[in-house]
Amino acid sequence: MRPTGNDGPTLGELLEFAHRTAADPGVLARLPRRPGERSWISLPAPGGAEAWVIGWPPGAETGWHDHGGSRGAFATASGLLRESSIAVELPTEGWRVLELADGVDRRRELSTGRGRAFGPHHVHQVVNPSRTEHAVSVHVYYPPLPLMRRYTRDGRVLRLTRTEQTQEW
Numbered sequence: 001m002r003p004t005g006n007d008g009p010t011l012g013e014l015l016e017f018a019h020r021t022a023a024d025p026g027v028l029a030r031l032p033r034r035p036g037e038r039s040w041i042s043l044p045a046p047g048g049a050e051a052w053v054i055g056w057p058p059g060a061e062t063g064w065h066d067h068g069g070s071r072g073a074f075a076t077a078s079g080l081l082r083e084s085s086i087a088v089e090l091p092t093e094g095w096r097v098l099e100l101a102d103g104v105d106r107r108r109e110l111s112t113g114r115g116r117a118f119g120p121h122h123v124h125q126v127v128n129p130s131r132t133e134h135a136v137s138v139h140v141y142y143p144p145l146p147l148m149r150r151y152t153r154d155g156r157v158l159r160l161t162r163t164e165q166t167q168e169w
């Protein structure tokens with residue numbers, strides 16, 4: 001992947017990396033698969049990015065979170081993931097509770113081979129909605145995640161619950 005100047009990989013390059021890696025059986029075979037448990041391995045990522053392969057047992061979900069100002073992409077390597085996201089750009093700092101307007105919720109299903117990129121203000125949650133099928137996905141972030149903010153959602157109200165300094169998802 002070619003970094004663009006000093007600004008790191010573009011969204012298109014991050015997404016291309018996620019797709020290419022999600023289609024690489026040699027990479028996916030390294031992921032430990034433990035029934036009922038999440039699993040993950042880190043990957044070397046181009047252009048100074050950070051990448052992970054994540055295994056999702058049935059019903060696993062991230063909860064609402066952002067990526068601390070990093071942009072990124074992910075692609076489903078097997079199974080299906082459902083993403084809920086907020087279609088407006090939210091400030092990353094300076095608030096604890098926000099009331100969202102109507103019509104800003106988005107939902108998309110990412111079946112095997114599908115992926116998406118997202119910008120630095122992206123707030124979402126991702127779930128493996130299957131009751132029976134494990135899912136595997138590839139995630140890449142630039143710059144490497146400095147932190148993640150976690151939120152609870154109560155109807156329209158988004159509430160910051162904590163800031164994590166270490167990579168979890």
Ligand SMILES: [Fe+2]
Nearest residue numbers: 065066124169
């Ligand atoms: Fe995320």
